[in-house]
Amino acid sequence: MAYTSLIYLVLVFVTFCVYYIVPERRRWVVLLGANLVFYISAGWVELLLLTGTVTGSFFAAKAIGIYNDRLAELKKIPISEKEIKKQKKEYYSKKKKYVLWVGLGLVIGILVVVKYTNFVLGSFNSVFGVMNSGHRFSMLSMVVPLGISFYTFQTIAYLMDVYKGKILPQKSFLRYFLYISFFPTVVQGPISRYEQLSQQLYSGNKFKFENLRDGAILILWGFAKKLILSERLSLFIGTVYDNYMEYEGLIFVVATIMFSVQIYADFSGAMDIANGTAQIFGIRLSPNFLRPYFSKNMPEFWRRWHATLGSWFRDYVFFPFSISKTSLKINRLARKYLGEGVGRIISVSMPVLVVWILTGIWHGPEWKYVAWGMFHGILIILSTIFTPKFEVLGKKWNIKTECFSFKLYQMARTFFLCCVGRVFFRAESIGAAFVIFKRMFQTTGLYLMYSGRFFNYGIDAKEWCVVLLFLLVWFVISVLEEIHGDVLKLLERQNLIFRWGIIYILLFSVIIFGQYGPGYDVADFIYEQF
Amino acid sequence: MKKEYKNFIGSFLFLSGAVIIFVCISYMMRPVDNRNDGMMMGFYGEKNHSLDVIALGSSSVYRFLNNPVLWEEYGITSYNLATGSMQSDVYEMLINESLKTQSPDIILIETRPYIQINQNKKKEDIYFRKASDYMKYSWDRIHYINEYTDDKEKRFQLYFDIVFYHGLWKEFGLGNIYRVDNEYVDRMKGWRSVFESVPMNVPKDYSYVSEQSIEAEKEKELERLIEYCERRGVEILFVATPWEMNEERVAQNRYLERIITEKGYRFLNCNDHIDEIGLNYATDFYDEKHVNVFGAEKVTRFIGQYITENYDMDLTHDKSTISEWDKVLDRYAQEEQESKAEKE
Numbered sequence: 001m002a003y004t005s006l007i008y009l010v011l012v013f014v015t016f017c018v019y020y021i022v023p024e025r026r027r028w029v030v031l032l033g034a035n036l037v038f039y040i041s042a043g044w045v046e047l048l049l050l051t052g053t054v055t056g057s058f059f060a061a062k063a064i065g066i067y068n069d070r071l072a073e074l075k076k077i078p079i080s081e082k083e084i085k086k087q088k089k090e091y092y093s094k095k096k097k098y099v100l101w102v103g104l105g106l107v108i109g110i111l112v113v114v115k116y117t118n119f120v121l122g123s124f125n126s127v128f129g130v131m132n133s134g135h136r137f138s139m140l141s142m143v144v145p146l147g148i149s150f151y152t153f154q155t156i157a158y159l160m161d162v163y164k165g166k167i168l169p170q171k172s173f174l175r176y177f178l179y180i181s182f183f184p185t186v187v188q189g190p191i192s193r194y195e196q197l198s199q200q201l202y203s204g205n206k207f208k209f210e211n212l213r214d215g216a217i218l219i220l221w222g223f224a225k226k227l228i229l230s231e232r233l234s235l236f237i238g239t240v241y242d243n244y245m246e247y248e249g250l251i252f253v254v255a256t257i258m259f260s261v262q263i264y265a266d267f268s269g270a271m272d273i274a275n276g277t278a279q280i281f282g283i284r285l286s287p288n289f290l291r292p293y294f295s296k297n298m299p300e301f302w303r304r305w306h307a308t309l310g311s312w313f314r315d316y317v318f319f320p321f322s323i324s325k326t327s328l329k330i331n332r333l334a335r336k337y338l339g340e341g342v343g344r345i346i347s348v349s350m351p352v353l354v355v356w357i358l359t360g361i362w363h364g365p366e367w368k369y370v371a372w373g374m375f376h377g378i379l380i381i382l383s384t385i386f387t388p389k390f391e392v393l394g395k396k397w398n399i400k401t402e403c404f405s406f407k408l409y410q411m412a413r414t415f416f417l418c419c420v421g422r423v424f425f426r427a428e429s430i431g432a433a434f435v436i437f438k439r440m441f442q443t444t445g446l447y448l449m450y451s452g453r454f455f456n457y458g459i460d461a462k463e464w465c466v467v468l469l470f471l472l473v474w475f476v477i478s479v480l481e482e483i484h485g486d487v488l489k490l491l492e493r494q495n496l497i498f499r500w501g502i503i504y505i506l507l508f509s510v511i512i513f514g515q516y517g518p519g520y521d522v523a524d525f526i527y528e529q530f
Numbered sequence: 531m532k533k534e535y536k537n538f539i540g541s542f543l544f545l546s547g548a549v550i551i552f553v554c555i556s557y558m559m560r561p562v563d564n565r566n567d568g569m570m571m572g573f574y575g576e577k578n579h580s581l582d583v584i585a586l587g588s589s590s591v592y593r594f595l596n597n598p599v600l601w602e603e604y605g606i607t608s609y610n611l612a613t614g615s616m617q618s619d620v621y622e623m624l625i626n627e628s629l630k631t632q633s634p635d636i637i638l639i640e641t642r643p644y645i646q647i648n649q650n651k652k653k654e655d656i657y658f659r660k661a662s663d664y665m666k667y668s669w670d671r672i673h674y675i676n677e678y679t680d681d682k683e684k685r686f687q688l689y690f691d692i693v694f695y696h697g698l699w700k701e702f703g704l705g706n707i708y709r710v711d712n713e714y715v716d717r718m719k720g721w722r723s724v725f726e727s728v729p730m731n732v733p734k735d736y737s738y739v740s741e742q743s744i745e746a747e748k749e750k751e752l753e754r755l756i757e758y759c760e761r762r763g764v765e766i767l768f769v770a771t772p773w774e775m776n777e778e779r780v781a782q783n784r785y786l787e788r789i790i791t792e793k794g795y796r797f798l799n800c801n802d803h804i805d806e807i808g809l810n811y812a813t814d815f816y817d818e819k820h821v822n823v824f825g826a827e828k829v830t831r832f833i834g835q836y837i838t839e840n841y842d843m844d845l846t847h848d849k850s851t852i853s854e855w856d857k858v859l860d861r862y863a864q865e866e867q868e869s870k871a872e873k874e
Contacts, residue, residue, distance in 0.1 A: 006686065209537040462700045500544060507548060508555055517693045 001041040003187070003273045004226050004516070011037060011183075012219075012277055016212075019281055024204030031178055031201060031281065038183035039146070046145035049114065050181060053107050053148075057155040058169075058176045060103025061162040065169035067096035068162070100163045104156060111152040114142050119365030147187040149362055151180050153312055158194045160316055167195050175202055184277035188270045190288040190308040197285070205282025214488050218276030220506055225269030227514030229470050233262040235458035235515075241426050244436050249445020251457070252436055256419050259426045261471065264293065267306070291478045293418075296410035297387075298379045301418060309362075313355045322351045349381045356380070363425075368433060372424040379417055466513050553667055556692040557712040559699070560663060570664035571709060572716025573611050573628065580851045581632045582843055583608035585720075586624055587640025587771075588616040593820040594771040595638070596830040597719040598862035601855045604834040605845045610720030613660040618643035618751050620661040622758050623674040627665055629762060635843040637759070638833075641770045641797070644748045645782040655684065663691040666712050717861055723823040725869040730811040730818060733775045733804075741788065742781035749789070756793050765841070770799040771829060772809060774818035798836055800829060807832045823866070 001008050015034040019027050039047050070092050077085045121137040128135050158179075161167045170176040179198050180186075205211075240247050240255040247255075268289040278285050292305035302310045321327055327350060335343030353374070360373020394401055427433035448454070455461045481487050491499055562571065569592070573584075583606055585591045591612035600606045611624055625637060658678055665671050675688045687693050708714060743749070759766045768790050770783055783799050790797040800807060807828050814825030821829060837843070847855075 209534075209541075460700075496540075500547065503544075504548065504551060508551060511552070511692060512555065512559070512696050512699050514696070517696060518687055 001038055003270060004223060007041075009219075012280065016280055020207045024206070027204035027281075028175065028178055028202045031182065032174060035178060035181040035183045035186070039181060039186065042146040043143070045143045049110060049143070049145045049148070050151065051177075053110050053152060053155055054177050054180050055173075056106035056110075057103055057159055057180075058173055060099055060106070061159055061169040061176075062171075063099045064096050064103070064159070064162050067092045067099065068165055071096070096163065100159060103159045107152050107155045107159070111148055114144050115148060116361075116365045117142060123367075147189075150189045150191055151186055153191050153309075153316075153362075154180055157191070157312060157316060161194060170194075170198070178202075182278075184274040185285060188267070188274065189306075190271065190274070190286045191312050192286055192308070197283070200283040208282060211279050211282050215276040215279035217488060217491075217503060217506075218272045218279060220276075220503070220510065222269040222272030222274075222276060223510050223514070224470070224506060225265040225272065225474075227510055227516055229467065229474075230262050230266040230269060231515035232459055232463055232467055233258050233265070237262060237426065237458075239458040241436075242428075244427070244432060244439065247445065247448060248439040249441075249443045249448065251445055251448045251454075252440040256422055256426070260293075260415070260419050260422050263422070263425075264289075265474075291482060293415055294411055294478070294482060295414050296407060297414055298376065298383050298417060301414050302376070302380075309359070313359060317358060318351050318355050321354055327351065345381075345385060348384055352381050352384075353377045366429075368424050368427060368430050371430050371433070372421050375421045375424060379421075552692075554710045556667070556690065558706045558710055559692050559695045559702070560709065560712070561695060561698055561701075562705075562709070562714075569611055569613055569716065569720050570624075570627070570661065571712055571714050572720060573609055574631070574666065574711075574713040575715045576609055576632065576719075577851060577854070578631045579633050580607055580847070580854075581609050581634050582606045582845060583636050583638055583837065584625075584628050584632060584634045585610045585612065585638040585640065585769075586616070586621055587612045587638075588642060589614055589820060590640045590642040590771045590773070591638075592720055592722045593724065594640075594826050594829050595721065595833065596723070596823070596826045596862075597721045598859050599827050599830045600834050602859055603831055604838050605847075606834060606837065606843070607847060607851060607855055608719065609716075612640075612720060613657075615657055616643060616660065617657045618748060618755075619678070620658060620674075621751075621755050623665075623670075624661055625755075625759065625762070625764065626670055626674075627668075629764070635765060636837060636841055637764055637766045639755075639766055639768050641768050641783070641786055642773070644744050644752055644786060645779055655679075655688070659688070659691070659694075662688055663694070664712070717858070718865075719858060721826075721862075723826070723865065723869075724816045724820070725823050726816045727813050727822050727824070728816050729813070730774070730815045732811045733801075736775060736777060736780040739777050739780045739784065741785040742778060743785050744782050752786075752789070756790075756795065766795060767837070767841075768795060768797040769833060770797070770801055772800045772804060772807070772821065772825075775801055796840065798833065800832065803832065823869075 001011065011034060015030060018033075019030045022030055036047075039050060071089060074085050074089055074092075077088075118139050121139060125136050158167075162169045170179070175198075178201055179192075179194060182192070182197070182201060185192055237255050237259045240251055241259070244252075271288045275285050275287075286308050288306055288308050290304040290307060292301050295301035295304050327347075330350065331343060331347040334346040338346070356373040356377030357370060358373070359376070360369040360371070363369040363372070393399075400406060423436055424430065424433045427436055452461075455464065459467070477487055480490060484490050491502065560571070583600070585595050585608060587610075589612070592610045595608065595610055597608045597610060600608050611628060621639060628634070628637075662671060662675060662678075672689060675685055679685055679688070744752075756766070768786070770786070780801070783801065787797045787799060809821070809825055809828055814821050814828065816822040
């Protein structure tokens with residue numbers, strides 16, 4: 001069930017009606033029912049795998065909770081029994097850790113098996129090919145459940161938070177199932193933390209007109225991004241990138257910039273639909289996009305782009321890895337044998353590289369995503385190393401860093417670097433990405449842009465006008481959000497005619513300029529495939 | 531006023547506005563090929579209760595029944611509610627729709643769709659769409675769409691034709707804005723003339739041919755239509771306009787004639803009256819299925835004569851209707867002159 005389909009809107013409408021009719025304490029059951037309908041529409045096997053992940057993590061968390069309780073009870077043991085207390089603490093801690101690993105092993109195992117088995121087998125086959133070995137693994141036919149990467153990460157976060165004692169394990173299996181499978185977020189996130197989302201799901205929210213209105217506008221805005229911009233640009237980008245041997249020069253620059261726009265429109269559009277849907281039920285999700293193309297450096301970009309994934313990696317990979325015994329040992333050895341400077345670089349770089357290789361793999365079982373992840377990891381390491389040096393140079397050369405022009409330069413630089421990475425992301429393989437880089441610069445390829453030829457690459461002149469106009473409107477909205485915060489609040493303060501006019505224009509722009517209808521299959525959201 | 535009531539009224543007004551704008555935009559986005567589509571829009575543009583005859587059918591109507599000539603010769607106001615390759619499954623829907631604004635003395639039904647079977651055409655929605663997509667939104671329209679198909683997705687696309695046509699925004703022009711109410715004035719009342727002339731073979735003598743039944747599904751459609759017209763108290767005249775005949779077509783026309791007359795209705799098979807009409811196969815056709823403007827004048831006179839002789843019609847019209855139809859006649863005369871000048 002695609003988020004941009006009519007059937008999805010029908011599901012939201014029916015769920016909305018039923019949700020506010022039933023008593024507050026039973027409203028979570030309505031959401032659970034909607035989740036089941038949504039997920040069953042994807043397939044029964046998918047539902048079975050989702051249930052496997054939910055069941056495994058639920059009981060693991062419950063067991064961890066029991067050990068947490070026992071550890072807490074140890075505090076009541078008198079100080080005279082210190083030795084017994086210590087022994088019991090060690091025993092319970094060990095058991096708790098063991099259960100955590102079993103739980104993590106199960107949920108990560110399901111993810112790895114269904115999503116990465118063929119990737120591993122394919123990689124082995126490539127190695128066999130290089131070695132001229134006749135051995136080959138045959139690929140397996142796997143069902144990859146909808147949003148498995150997202151809900152698995154949510155499950156991992158839950159288990160680790162229960163382990164750390166940050167949250168108490170959920171007692172009700174169905175309530176836990178609701179949290180993991182909440183239908184607006186299960187496919188593409190945002191990756192919601194239990195402490196942030198669970199109570200909103202279970203409490204049975206009161207009807208507020210503002211929630212319905214703002215939620216509906218957000219959904220509409222998401223539809224506009226997807227159907228007017230992303231779908232339209234995909235025709236142009238597909239034409240160039242899927243036939244990259246036929247093009248050269250500037251057209252790749254335009255296609256890559258437009259891909260950066262498309263993926264932003266696509267993913268943030270999906271998030272708007274998810275946020276809007278949740279808001280209708282009085283639920284606020286964590287923001288996933290904070291106008292990332294206004295970022296002045298790569299670390300900032302990754303705090304603004306897919307923010308919930310970034311914070312997930314920070315909390316559940318970066319920090320645990322940085323303080324792990326293995327990491328500390330490597331750091332000590334590096335400092336000892338390679339010197340303080342190099343050792344410090346290694347201690348900074350290692351967790352970053354681990355995080356970014358995993359981020360790359362998370363996006364998909366392909367080496368191009370690993371290359372994309374490493375590219376970003378290296379950029380962030382370089383940024384960490386050189387930023388202090390550039391700051392010193394800047395001061396020495398009296399460069400004003402607080403003025404608009406310098407910030408604009410920083411934004412352009414970040415966008416440029418981001419676009420370089422996008423080539424790996426969009427190209428069909430790492431090899432293709434390098435060919436594209438080569439063809440991009442071997443000639444200007446201006447002839448491909450002249451004599452109206454440019455308007456034959458998937459979208460014509462009038463379609464480009466729609467694209468540029470939409471971009472202009474989106475840019476103005478983004479600037480307003482940067483200055484004033486929530487643009488919906490700003491709209492609320494305007495006169496009724498203006499407010500309604502804006503919403504009508506948005507609604508009918510989607511109906512008229514949206515890419516949908518017979519003979520046109522709206523593509524899946526890009527991040528839905530991850 | 532309580533905030534809840536205020537919000538409720540506000541929402542109601544907002545949604546009402548959205549519905550109105552949606553309907554207007556849907557109408558404006560509908561494509562009109564003035565050659566043979568969108569005649570329903572032109573029909574809506576007719577003054578209410580001003581038509582004596584409404585003719586339903588495909589190009590077998592709009593190339594044959596010359597409405598200006600029918601007015602000039604017999605004082606009959608008529609409209610060709612016809613689209614290219616129209617199928618008989620839309621007849622009831624169109625009659626129902628036309629009776630909302632008109633009270634014609636006769637509804638003329640061209641019978642070619644009952645014998646011209648084309649399996650591909652039956653499967654393609656385009657022939658249904660040519661009628662339904664130009665109708666104003668109404669419960670009746672939804673009812674007939676539901677009868678047409680059980681496919682829910684298809685129904686949705688037929689209810690909201692903008693799903694189909696929104697991609698035509700690139701061709702949007704001033705002409706579209708004028709169709710905001712799904713109406714325009716059809717300058718020729720649904721008549722479309724062709725001045726070109728292509729010689730045709732004189733048909734063989736098929737007087738020996740006996741009856742051959744039409745397709746069972748088509749016969750059911752015909753029976754249902756007659757029942758519907760009886761229910762609505764509508765006078766109907768079935769007409770078969772002249773075209774290239776073969777044994778099968780002649781035999782099926784014979785069958786049609788019998789079952790229609792048995793039900794107490796008239797069936798005028800022009801193919802049996804070629805000499806009376808005065809059709810000349812060397813000059814009066816432009817292809818094997820259609821007459822040109824010269825042939826159409828002859829066919830129209832023949833049909834007009836038949837109607838006035840067999841039906842008791844009140845042909846008095848108010849001044850504005852007379853004035854409007856005289857203008858149509860002037861336009862037709864001008865069209866004829868221009869065509870002649872073009873040829874010379």
